[in-house]
Amino acid sequence: MAWAWFAFTDLILCIPCLLFLYYLYNNFLVSHPPVNFPIVGMLPSLLANVQQFHDWIANSLLVNGNLYFRGPWFSGMEYFFTSDPANVHHIFTQNFQNYPKGGDFLEIFEVLGDGIFNTDGDSWRFQREKLQLAMSQKSFRTFIAKTTRDKIENALLPFFSQTVEHDRVIDLQDMFSRLSFDMSCILSFGTDPGSLSMDLPVVPFGRAVDDASAAIFYRVSRPAVFWKLLKFLGIGQEKKLAKARVVIDQFIAEAIEKRKHEMNEGKHVCPDLLSSYLNDEDIPNSNEFLRDSVLTFLTAGRDTISSGLSWFFWALSQNRQTEENILRELSSARQNITPKGMITFDPEELDNLVYFKAAFMESLRLFPPVPLNFKAVLKPDILPSGFTLWKGMLSNLHCPLAFDN
């Protein structure tokens, strides 16, 4: 009987504690600028807001565009967030050498290997030059236009048409994600995984890239010791990442082997990035380097396009007047009618639509597909806004306000 009495009093005592924690959570943590607690620093604020990370950081930057973030003591989590254009300019151009991507970044994004995202100095300069060369070639640009047109005409529009016919509700973000994934795979190594098909298949390679992205975000938003422990124990997000890596590596290795074989046989091959790299004698043709390069290119193009399109259509759904104005402007452009009776437009035609382009740019400004850019700090530096950065910190450039003007 006594134990029941103790349990009851424990429960009674727990209620005010829980109410107090709930009060703390609502009034100091969720949707509030970070609070710097003793010992744990701002980590509780970060964890409480991790689901709306970008909104939370953007709101915290509204006050003056700069924020020092301090994690738990000795965790090494020392970040400086800025959206001040003068700081961004300083970090990206005036004192560029002092802000490499840095070792922490490379560890977090290790799945991308030595691709352009993960390199600094000469290797970065070399890869940038080669990418610019590949992307500026006429054959590659024509290939981009053809791939986009094919996918829109043969996959996206028929899908939409069937959706309307059957009066179904669809997840537009998922559609755009599938569209950009298929397009990025074709442009990177000429393989169409066909994720945007009528039956919306689960493509293991696509799922693996998603799992890897989720694990990377987990790494970014937690102290390194957290994810390193998960990695050591082989559990949680790190377990998913390890599995995803196997699928990714195998899929890309097969695409590279197939392409090398086709080229050795003298067959006509797709003018994609992989072919362009294999045709360039200056570029190492080791499978490892090619894997890192095409995977980086694929990741760079995939989520940016789908995020940009999803936000644009979401913004339109909130602004009926803008939608009508765009439709009116589009009616003045020359239309192509596909064999299935769908309407498409040539890119050159759309180039002249001032209102449409401005609306799209505004959507990119408000909802940037790449809202954060990480930089390490090599030597202590004072930013134009007067804030001091010290060696070992990570500076994070947050876009919504950086591109305000």
Ligand code: HEM
């Ligand atoms: C709305 C679409 C896009 C946005 C907003 C965007 C934004 C960005 C940003 C902010 C960076 C970092 C720049 C830096 O650190 O200097 C970047 C880098 C890069 N992006 Fe994009 N991107 C988009 C689409 C694409 C697409 C479609 C591709 C390729 C298919 C691509 C390929 C790359 C590459 C290769 C880099 C690395 C460049 C470097 O490190 O010098 N991006 N992008």
